[in-house]
Amino acid sequence: MNKRLFSIGLALVLGAGYALIAVSQVRPDVLVKQRQAVMTLQNKYVSGQLRPMAQGKIPYDANVAARNAGYLDALSQMPWDGFAPSTKDVKSRALPAVFSDTAKFKEAQDRFRGEVGKLVAATKGGDEAAVKAQILAVSKACDTCHDNFREKQ
């Protein structure tokens, strides 16, 4: 039994070791490039398509709204491991608060993820006004996080 527990413990330690190696092998500049790629795509689907739809600047298309909500559901999970401490000194628009106020940064991520989840649900409900309102809520969650954690241009 002790031997079995030891084996399990050893496997966990080795597993954790492997995972750490896998993460630490990604160069900081690559991590930054990857997280910026996610932002580029979120911008494509929110600022380029969903928000103008919600604002009546382009016609509302329920299929595009649902498709983009699904894309955002995946995209909104992707950037965060790219803000690793190893990237602190890589040139980007990430403010120092990303690395110093990690609890508030996590809160902003969770808020954004929550709004995206509500958008996915709204697009399934089929109420155009509700979808449009939720698109603007997602867009606002982007802005709030950028206000606190991204350098102004």
Next chain:
Amino acid sequence: MNKRLFSIGLALVLGAGYALIAVSQVRPDVLVKQRQAVMTLQNKYVSGQLRPMAQGKIPYDANVAARNAGYLDALSQMPWDGFAPSTKDVKSRALPAVFSDTAKFKEAQDRFRGEVGKLVAATKGGDEAAVKAQILAVSKACDTCHDNFREKQ
């Protein structure tokens, strides 16, 4: 009735017009940046995580495999509208065949999408060997498309 048909026809024409305006408003260099962002992320999840798992270079993690398969299901739909004819002269690694042999390019996209779909199904089945084999099939579909449509470095 004729009046109604005319109204529907007019709405379609106006709708198409709006859609064309929306697409043509995106600058060619932005379209290239967006499609390259998708490739960066597909590379993160395939070459950086799934393929080394399938090759036994890092430990297999069924949860990561399923999560990444879901990400790829979304990502693999995103790049194609970025290969618009307007981007033909923007500097990138896209070969002229992307714009001249559109049928073959579409076939390569569909093949890749199909392999990703099979990967999503495999990760739901829970058979590690099947998932690993399908990861390599996805990776091969990436390579085949790159061989024909992307400039060698």
